[in-house]
Amino acid sequence: MAARKTSVLLFFFMFLALSSAFPRNKNKYKPCKHLVLFFHDIIYNGKNAANATSAIVAAPQGANLTILAPQFHFGNIAVFDDPITLDNNLHSKPVGRAQGMYIYDTKNTFTSWLGFSFALNSTDYQGSINFIGADPILIKTRDISVVGGTGDFFMHRGIATINTDAYEGEVYFRLKVDIKFYECW
Ligand SMILES: *[C@@H]1O[C@H](CO)[C@@H](O)[C@H](O)[C@H]1NC(C)=O
Ligand SMILES: *[C@@H]1O[C@H](CO)[C@@H](O)[C@H](O)[C@H]1NC(C)=O
Ligand SMILES: *[C@@H]1O[C@H](CO)[C@@H](O)[C@H](O)[C@H]1NC(C)=O
Numbered sequence: 001m002a003a004r005k006t007s008v009l010l011f012f013f014m015f016l017a018l019s020s021a022f023p024r025n026k027n028k029y030k031p032c033k034h035l036v037l038f039f040h041d042i043i044y045n046g047k048n049a050a051n052a053t054s055a056i057v058a059a060p061q062g063a064n065l066t067i068l069a070p071q072f073h074f075g076n077i078a079v080f081d082d083p084i085t086l087d088n089n090l091h092s093k094p095v096g097r098a099q100g101m102y103i104y105d106t107k108n109t110f111t112s113w114l115g116f117s118f119a120l121n122s123t124d125y126q127g128s129i130n131f132i133g134a135d136p137i138l139i140k141t142r143d144i145s146v147v148g149g150t151g152d153f154f155m156h157r158g159i160a161t162i163n164t165d166a167y168e169g170e171v172y173f174r175l176k177v178d179i180k181f182y183e184c185w
């Protein structure tokens with residue numbers, strides 16, 4: 001009986017230890033760094049090769065690399081090298097490049113999967129920030145993970161809230177990226 005009581009007590013303390021190791025109340029976390037940036041994607045449409053900043057590099061059977069595939073673009077992969085600016089003007093002086101890809105990976109709605117880096121090179125910031133996550137495009141704001149960084153963002157992690165700030169046909173879109181780091185070094 002005494003042994004049983006001891007083990008019950010042991011479990012109780014283990015539970016306490018575990019629950020303090022994984023706190024439930026996340027609201028108390030405040031970002032250690034906050035950054036808002038824009039990037040601009042000019043989609044290749046067959047005629048704008050000189051100005052396009054992204055290219056469709058994979059398409060499903062029956063589609064081509066000029067026009068995004070029907071059925072929610074499922075099966076397309078696009079690679080981009082987009083200018084990053086501090087405001088929403090495409091012609092502002094860029095502070096770096098957003099480079100990576102988006103994969104249309106959902107058959108019954110518009111969702112893409114983003115994997116890209118910000119390579120920042122300005123007087124304020126030098127270094128890279130790496131992003132990964134699902135992007136349900138039709139929702140106004142989406143959160144993706146900030147999985148790491150280099151330079152001024154060495155070992156940084158956090159969440160980026162993205163929203164489509166502008167969308168012009170299938171030729172141009174602009175994303176506003178609100179980056180909150182919760183881990184800074
Ligand atoms: C590229 O952009 C410039 C300036 O925005 C524009 O004048 C030109 O017509 C564009 N070229 C193509 C091929 O779209
Ligand atoms: C690509 O597909 C679109 C839509 O099916 C078609 O209009 C276009 O002519 C195709 N382009 C090429 C280069 O095959
Ligand atoms: C960063 O910008 C400076 C000044 O414009 C340039 O000399 C340098 O090559 C750039 N570095 C990278 C990695 O692009």
